[in-house]
Amino acid sequence: MAEKKTKTKRKTARVKKTRRYGTRYAADGDTLKGTLLGLAIVIAFVAVIAGIIWICGGLGGEGESGSGGSVETPAAVSDVKVHFIDVGNADCALIECADGAILIDAGEYDDFGKIAAYLNERGIERLNYVIATHAHGDHMGAMDDVILKYKVDELIIPTKAVDEKFYNDVISAARSRGVPYRIAAPGETPAFPTGTLEVLDDGSDTSVDESKSEELNNNSYVLKFTYGKTSFLFTGDAERKYELEMLGKGEDLDADVLKVSHHGSNDATCSDFIKAVTPKYAVIPVGRDNSYGHPSKKTVSRLQNAGAKVYRTDEFGDVVVTTDGKKISITYDGAN
Numbered sequence: 001m002a003e004k005k006t007k008t009k010r011k012t013a014r015v016k017k018t019r020r021y022g023t024r025y026a027a028d029g030d031t032l033k034g035t036l037l038g039l040a041i042v043i044a045f046v047a048v049i050a051g052i053i054w055i056c057g058g059l060g061g062e063g064e065s066g067s068g069g070s071v072e073t074p075a076a077v078s079d080v081k082v083h084f085i086d087v088g089n090a091d092c093a094l095i096e097c098a099d100g101a102i103l104i105d106a107g108e109y110d111d112f113g114k115i116a117a118y119l120n121e122r123g124i125e126r127l128n129y130v131i132a133t134h135a136h137g138d139h140m141g142a143m144d145d146v147i148l149k150y151k152v153d154e155l156i157i158p159t160k161a162v163d164e165k166f167y168n169d170v171i172s173a174a175r176s177r178g179v180p181y182r183i184a185a186p187g188e189t190p191a192f193p194t195g196t197l198e199v200l201d202d203g204s205d206t207s208v209d210e211s212k213s214e215e216l217n218n219n220s221y222v223l224k225f226t227y228g229k230t231s232f233l234f235t236g237d238a239e240r241k242y243e244l245e246m247l248g249k250g251e252d253l254d255a256d257v258l259k260v261s262h263h264g265s266n267d268a269t270c271s272d273f274i275k276a277v278t279p280k281y282a283v284i285p286v287g288r289d290n291s292y293g294h295p296s297k298k299t300v301s302r303l304q305n306a307g308a309k310v311y312r313t314d315e316f317g318d319v320v321v322t323t324d325g326k327k328i329s330i331t332y333d334g335a336n
């Protein structure tokens with residue numbers, strides 16, 4: 001928001017300067033010729049300044065705008081939008097390009113209404129993939145309804161299964177709709193028309209005991225989406241232990257946008273991990289007044305101290321990152 005204000009101020013200053021110059025010149029002219037010449041120069045000068053202002057506005061590159069819901073400009077054909085849908089203290093991200101869409105996680109059980117409204121508003125009826133990063137209810141809760149109500153080409157399920165209702169409902173929904181489902185392998189790049197989505201890791205080296213639900217965070221798929229020179233890292237709920245393992249394996253974690261792990265909890269997003277990612281933007285999917293105390297102030301500070309601009313969904317609402325492969329811009333609708 002601060003960036004926006006600065007830009008507006010700068011524009012105003014330029015216009016004032018132009019006006020002052022024009023007035024002084026016109027007053028100095030004695031003859032008609034001189035006045036006309038002066039007028040022509042003033043018009044040319046104003047046109048040049050207006051052009052500069054327009055170029056600065058149009059090519060501003062990375063920037064943000066917000067509040068009101070109508071700030072988002074329609075996606076050009078070459079644009080990719082990554083939506084971090086505000087589903088409270090749960091995860092739901094949507095990668096959208098002109099020819100396809102991928103849903104990564106699907107919030108809690110009662111988030112389907114929000115997710116459906118979001119997809120419908122964007123005219124999305126088909127999802128190339130629905131990916132469950134790990135078997136927790138705040139990531140797979142509404143996934144069964146998504147599969148039942150939308151055309152899903154393929155479902156990617158976590159490597160560890162759990163015998164819990166939300167999980168069994170997702171598998172049942174896939175079976176009933178004939179949606180193929182499978183476990184993805186690290187290194188694979190599921191086919192997508194624009195950009196590349198890579199499964200960086202599946203947490204299989206963290207020795208997760210699937211009978212212990214609390215350990216499943218470290219069984220999250222870590223995914224990297226790259227489009228042109230821009231990249232996004234989706235970390236599920238990976239914790240420090242898993243982050244250090246990925247660092248040890250020398251995985252290419254560098255990304256412009258980081259979907260912050262585990263709702264900003266202090267047990268994740270450690271300093272070394274942030275150093276490897278070097279995110280310019282960090283989006284924290286987190287609920288207002290949640291009982292976990294997410295996000296941790298320490299996590300937010302670590303990100304900010306590393307130079308990342310932090311967007312929390314409890315404060316910014318739905319956060320939308322648009323990229324043309326070179327530049328990134330961020331819009332948000334404001335918290336409800």
Ligand SMILES: [Zn+2]
Pocket residue numbers: 089090091136138139237262263
């Ligand atoms: Zn979670």
